[in-house]
Amino acid sequence: MVVKLLYLWLLFCLNWAQEQRCLQSASSCDECIQAGSGCAWCNSPQAHIRCATTEKLRSTGCHGRHLYNPSGSIQVVKNYSGADPADDEALNLHPQEVTLHLRPGVSESFPLTISKATDHPTQEPIMDLSNVPAGVHVTFSSITKGNPQLLQVSVEAAQCPSKSGISNQNTTGPWSIRITPRGFSVSLRLEITLLCECNCTGSHEENSPDCSGHGTLVCGQCECYVPYFGKQCQMNGDSISPQYEDLCRRGPNAPVCSGRGTCVEGFCECNRRADPKETYSGRYCECSNFDCPRHNNRLCGGNGRCECGRCLCDSEWIHSACSCSMETASCLAKNQMLCNGRGVCECGKCDCIPPYVGATCEECPDCVDDCQDHAACVERFEPEQKRTRENRYLSRTSFLLRC
Structure with missing residues (x-):
């Protein structure tokens, strides 16, 4: 049963990772099918999600005639x-x-x-x-x-x-x-x-009704003629109403769509980045998934994900850059106490209380052992006269007890 659950969990993780890889490469049909062998494209002009697994696209209402998922x-x-x-x-x-x-x-x-x-x-x-x-x-x-x-x-x-290679190369x-x-x-x-190109790439519908008659329909997406823009080329760039732009500002003097997008009928369409894994999001494109603290030159230390400028750390990791581990196994001393009871375990390392040192605070070079600690006391209380060996032993024992 445990093995079966583990298998199902791994399968879920693989499918989730595949879906994320597809969604992050949705700028064109060609880029979508090249993102992974499980990625499919929806050609429907009404599609809200275009690049995902076949199961995901079907669940969003993309019919089979609009699906493109090439197989060998x-x-x-x-x-x-x-x-x-x-x-x-x-x-x-x-x-x-x-x-x-x-x-x-x-x-x-x-x-x-x-x-x-x-x-x-x-x-x-x-x-x-x-x-x-x-x-x-x-x-x-x-x-x-x-x-x-x-x-x-x-x-x-x-x-x-x-495609950055020689242009005339096969x-x-x-x-x-x-x-x-x-x-x-x-x-x-x-x-x-x-199979690196979609069969719909070479098919163009000029002045398509799906593009409001102001653009070309290619693989379900509109390529708008200047000065039109928008998902269906419904907006004329020469006659944008200032009231729409006001709806795309976070404040009276804030830039339109935070300077990261275009205002379309009062809603922000966020710009795309050169790296498809980097995205802007939010009502005003104010968020990003790449502008977060780094640790060891890795975003969120590689131990979390970046959401709107903040690292959301994985379990067992804390701090702003997910740089601090909460595991304590490395802090356990030989007596199974954290940091030998002589320090605090922070980020998987012991912060020892002086004079204790070492990985688990078990070393103390300046500490005095019991014999050295009691020797001075014995010498202070022992009379200087000569005694027999037996008396001298008994005398030292009584002094040790006093010490």
């Missing part, structure tokens, strides 16, 4: 059952040509059969690869041995290439890859294309 595909193009007489040799591959469409982060697999001539020695084939683009990984695993031998070929792309394919068993001339041809 495999197509066998050429798979001759027999050997080509012109290329007859001791080994054949099936299939001979495969087309792959890959969504980055998702592996696609297909079987590859290796047939050898009966008089050819059976050995583990070593596969040579050619023209594999950066970021694409091809792996092989044996399913059955013998003759014929069955392998599983798995192909995965780590991520979509950055960044998403198709690419042609050859898989050739070492020592032979026969090969398997793979044609790979990355």
Whole structure:
């Protein structure tokens, strides 16, 4: 039962993290599907949330016809059952040509059969690869041995290439890859294309009614013509009423939308940051999730989240930058007392009361032990005359008791 609950909790955390990653990359359909393999885009002009998991978008009312969530595909193009007489040799591959469409982060697999001539020695084939683009990984695993031998070929792309590269460079394919068993001339041809762009990106509806006739509808979003703006291009920048701007100020002399957004019909539309993880929020765009105290060069010490300029610390962490740990295990002395009872445990460290020192206040270089403490007292009360060894022992014992 405990294991099951733990599994469900981990699954919930993974889904939550995926949703957050999708929501933070909602500026365009292309950026959305590149944010993660579980991210989908809603093309509906009425959508309030556009980039999220498929389950999340469906729960917000986005119908299936408006959902775009590309998935990879495999197509066998050429798979001759027999050997080509012109290329007859001791080994054949099936299939001979495969087309792959890959969504980055998702592996696609297909079987590859290796047939050898009966008089050819059976050995583990070593596969040579050619023209594999950066970021694409091809792996092989044996399913059955013998003759014929069955392998599983798995192909995965780590991520979509950055658009900051060479403009005329083929960044998403198709690419042609050859898989050739070492020592032979026969090969398997793979044609790979990355799914990094939405199929709606190339579809533009000029003067769209969904954009009030003042913009182009692309993937459910309006690209407004100047001087119009707003979610549906409903606002004319040349005729903004000052009364609307007053509704977008925190005070009489405060900047519109705190200088971080645009006032649209009395409501602030906050600006987007270059980093999609950094956002402005609030009625007047007065809040941010990145302008908080740092510790060890990490926002909220890496132990909390930033909300409206304040760190909300995780459990077991306190202080303005979530820099102080509340755990006490590191303060336990050998006697299982916090800081040996000679100090205070703060932020996981002991603040010792002098003259005690050390990680758990168990060291005291200047302290006097019991023998040294009582020796002076014994010498002060012992008579100077000579005594027998027995009398001297009894005398010292009585003085120690007095001391």
